[in-house]
């Protein structure tokens with residue numbers, strides 16, 4: 237690791253990271269890297285905003301707690317996001333299901349028994 241960075245310090249034209257559009261341009265490459273860093277910071281910020289909005293939406297939409305079909309604990313939260321969108325998520329083992337009604341969401345969770353689902357791996361349902 238250290239050896240390569242020392243090598244590139246001595247021979248910057250050998251560093252592929254110093255090229256922009258096939259031309260040796262260390263300053264341009266630096267600007268491109270900085271712009272990419274700003275973009276990914278902005279993107280992380282938006283992701284965080286969406287995650288926070290989603291968390292607030294769930295808190296507003298909470299319906300009840302049921303027994304989880306997988307772990308058996310009284311930890312399966314149901315959320316009514318819309319009249320036609322229900323979501324169940326176990327707060328303990330992480331299994332989840334969704335559907336157009338409470339019973340559909342429960343059934344979808346039961347159908348996923350043993351699939352190793354964990355909603356916390358993918359907290360927002362539109363990316364599942």
Ligand SMILES: [Zn+2]
Nearest residue numbers: 304307326329
């Ligand atoms: Zn569970």
